[in-house]
Amino acid sequence: MAQAVSAQRVAAESNFSEAARQALYAGLISFGLFVLFIGLRTDQNIRNELILVQRWGTxxxxxxxxxxxxxxxxxxxxxAIAARAAARAKATAVAAEPGALRKNGTKLAILALFLYPIFILWAVGLQGSLKWVDNFGIQILIYVMLxxxxxxxVGLAGLLDLGYVAFYAVGAYSYALLGTELGWSFWILLPAAGIMAAFWGVILGFPVLRLRGDYLAIVTLAFGEIIRLVLINWREVTNGxxxxxxxxKVDFFGLFDFNVSSDIYFGKVFGLAASGAYYKIFLYYLIVLLCLLTAFVTIRLRRMPVGRAWEALREDEIACRSLGINTTTTKLTAFAIGAMFGGFAGSFFAARQGFVSPESFVFLESAIIxxxxxxxxxxxxxxxxxxxxxxxGGTEILREMTFLKQVFGQDFTPExxxxxxxxxxxxxxxVWKPRGFVGSREPTAFLHQRKAISAAFTKEGHG
Amino acid sequence: MEYFVQQLVNGLTLGSIYGLIAIGYTMVYGIIGMINFAHGDIFMIGAFTALIVFLILGAMFYSVPVVVALLIMMIVAMLLTSLYNWTIEKVAYRPLRGSFRLAPLITAIGMSIALSNFVQVTQGPRNKPIPPMVSQVYNIAGISVSLKQIIIVIVTVSLLAIFWYLVNKTALGRAQRACEQDRRMAALLGVDVDRTISITFIMGASLAAVAGTLFLMYYGVVVFSDGFVPGVKAFTAAVLGGIGSIPGAVLGGLLIGFIESMWSAYFSIDYKDVAAFSILAIVLIFLPSGILGRPEVEKV
Known part of the structure; x- marks a missing residue:
């Protein structure tokens, strides 16, 4: 017993000395990394020359x-991690029966989505709700849809696309241009923008059909940049x-709209005071429905031949071809349908902002998506x-952390x-979860019994 | 004709910088098969380090000969940038080695976002101009060649020579080429794969740091977002030349440089990047593995 305790102590001590050694290395490396960048700051003086400000304390x-x-x-x-891994290795793998929460998770999530604005209205009132519905609700849902x-x-057909934001831009500019020039309604232009984006998806898809993997990635990236550069430089049409x-703005099928001066303004129709929050809440429900449409179409498509062909393509293109699947049309439909949803999201984005510029469609957006x-x-x-x-949501919430100002001083801007x-x-x-938050693959086609396997066991093709 | 040669000189300068960055992309791709998206930002870190060293030299000494200043800037930038790339590889890419293909790509994109924002936060978002370091311009048969351009070409050529020697004639280069062909087999034959990969990142970063220093000297200004556009163009160059091939990267860099300067000179400066990217797309459609790349043979 005593021996075991002392052995443990020895282990702990060597652990601490190892940790101290590692900490020393880390300190040296971070000193090297940051000495010029944090220790010194380049600033402009009154004569517009660069000077160095010293910040050794920081x-x-x-x-x-x-x-x-x-x-x-x-x-x-x-x-702790090692102990947990050891414990997990010892425990026999028993597939736990999913709990009630897990089973009905989707339904609960959808319900929560619909109740969210009501909850916000109840919690912070009409004017306070603007920020929460717009910055958090709509903002996050646009990204969910994209x-x-x-x-x-990427996920179903396994084609690495680094220029997805191009289709978003096509959708947004379709609505912006046709809506302002021709005055058409959102409800006509939404499908039009989707079709336009799908069309561009096919245009991009054709030349890159023969490319695979990283070559495909760089060409899609280039395509996204080309679209953005054209939007910047084609000033006669896009206003640069x-x-x-x-x-x-979007109206409610002509029954009422959200322009305060209009005769059928939402507030007037329902006898409420004018407020910008109605429009935001309406947009919130609109994007919820658009997201649900995307999810529904994705789920249904996965069970259709084309969806199965996508997944087969992702897993192994050669096997896919030898089984007689037309890879050309399979890839093109994936590009077109993916682009179409990007186009929908784009026209929604334009309607929500009331303003579009090429700034919104930089590569960073593609990377984030x-x-x-x-x-x-x-x-x-x-x-x-x-x-x-x-x-x-995490990055948006940083904007709200004004209490950090009290900790770090008034100059501190969390944004x-x-x-x-x-x-x-x-x-x-x-690094923590290389397969993502939900890293299991559920097969859509199965024999007798559906077995989800960890995605770690699947091999990605090079599509 | 003189105008054409003039553009050729400009393109050569630009292409040298792209080529130096492109080598980093192509080597990393060749050895671990990932697009190191953060490499453009490594280039920016190199340029920024050079800027800060330049300011330190200016503050500490009354006057330093330009050659000495450039050399010190380059060496410090190389050391520091190598440290950055080495740490990045260790922290963000090594844990994901052997994981699925997209995982390191995503950490690389995350690293790129983090690095450019790190510099924005610590150094401020504004342009950082420096007074011109070298301003002599020579007139050779009606073509004006600035000393800056000569320095860029000389530095690039000598670095490429050293680099060629390292890769082709030393044990280190042999280990690198072995890892590129078959990492597992190389490990079995006693090559320290992790160390070789680390050294590859260090070499790529050193070249990018030199490119950054030359960029700072040539344009006289650097800003935190400067990593993206040269990075993408250098990557385009690497793909154009055939990714994984080092001569291909240099060739691709020069081609992109020529295309850019010719397009700006004869067509429109607004669409120069569109031209570079379009040519990339067209080349890849007809030569799917780049100009000097080996076609990938997939065995079943």
Whole structure:
């Protein structure tokens, strides 16, 4: 007994000395990394010359934090992780019967989505609700829809698309241009924008059919950049970087609309005071329905021959071809349908903002959407929705953390750190869960019994 | 004709910088098969380090000869940028080795976002201009060649020579080529694969740091978002030349440089990037594995 205890103590001590050693290394490395970038800051003086401002205190804090973090990780987190892994290896794998919450998770989530604005109205009132419904609800749901759209291309068909934002742009500009120039209604232009984007999807799809893997990725990236550059430079039509403003709002099928001056303004029809919140809540329900449409179509398509062909293509293109699947049409439909949902989301985005400019369609957006798809677990709708909630909601919530000002002083603006933390979160989540939040594959076609397997066992094709 | 040669000189300068960055992409791709998206930002870190070193030199000494200043900037940038790339590989890519294909790509994109925002947060979002370091311009048979351009070409050529020697004539290069062909087999034959990969990242970063220093010297300004466009173009160059092939990367870089300067000179400067990307798409449609790339043979 005493022996065991002392052995444990020896283990713990060597663990601590190891942790201290590692912390020292981490400190040295972080000192090297940050000495010029945090220790010094380039600033402009009155004569517009660059000067260096010294910040050795901040550097010391950052280096010490890194050391402390590394020490705690090696001393405590790593043994805990190892112990858990050992315990898991010992326990026999018993498939747990999913609980009631898990079984009805989708229904509950949809219910929560519909109740969310009501809850917000109840909690913070009509004017306070604007921020919560718009910045959190609509913003996150746009990304959910985009990620679900991209999921068809990347998650189901296994075609790596780094230029998805191009279709988003096509949809947004279709609505912006046709809506302002011709004055057509949103309800006509929504499908039109989707068709337009699908058309562009096919146009992109044709030349890249022969490309695979990373070559496909770079060409789609190039395509996304080309669309953006054309939007910037074709000033006669797109008004260049200034963008298009005054895009008409969505009306409710001509029954009422949301322009305060109009005769059928929502407030007038229902005898309520004028407020911008009605429009936001209406848009919220609209994007919920659009998302549900995307999810419904995805789920149904997966059970149709074309959906199965996509998944077969993702797993093995050669086998797929030898079984007589026409890979050309399969790829093209994936591009077209994925692009169509991007187009829908784009026209919704234009209607929500009332303004579009090429600034909204940079590569970073494509990267964020792709990150959401992969972080969520490719192919899993629920996982993707969770990833969008965590990544987009998490960065949005940073804007709200005004209490941090009290900790770090008045000059501290949490928004500045938004994308930095987003990038770091992408890395941490990916290293922690390389298969995404929901990393299991449920087969759509099965014999006798449906067996979900961990995605770690599946091999990705090079599509 | 003189105008054409002039554009050729400009394209050569631009292409040298792209080529140096493209080598980093192509080597990493060749050895671990991933697109190191953060490489463009590594280039930006190199340029920024050079900027800060330049300012330190300016603050500490009354005057430093330009050549010495450039050399110090380059060496410090190489060291620091290598440290960055080495750490990034260790933290973000190594844990995911052997995981599925998209995982390291996503961490690389995350790293790229994190790096550019890190510099934005710590150094501020504004353009950072420096006074011109070298301003002599020579007139050779009606073509004006600036000393900056000569320096860029000389530095690039000598670095490529050193680099060629390292990859083709040393044990390290042999280990790298072995890992590129078959990582598992190389490990069985006693090649330290992890170390070789780390060194590959360090070499790529050093070249990118030199490219960053030259970029700073040539344009005299750097900003935190400068990693993206040169990064994408260099990657385009690597793919154009056939990804995985080092001569291909240089060739692709030069081609992209020529296309860009010719298009700006003869057509419209607004659409120069559109031209570069369109040519990439067209080349890949007819030569799906790039100009010097080996076609990928898939065995079942």
């Amino acid at each position: 550097l010391a804090i950052v280096v010490l934090l890194t050391m402390a973090g590394r020490f705690l990780f090696v001393a405590f987190a790593q043994p 990620a679900w759209g991209l999921n068809i291309v 970087s200034a963008g298009i403003s005054g895009i008409p 792709l990150a959401i798809v992969v972080l969520g677990g490719m192919g899993s709708l629920m996982g993707i929705a969770i990833a969008a909630l965590v990544m987009i 500045l750190y938004r994308m930095l933390l987003f990038g770091l979160a992408m890395i941490i989540v990916m």
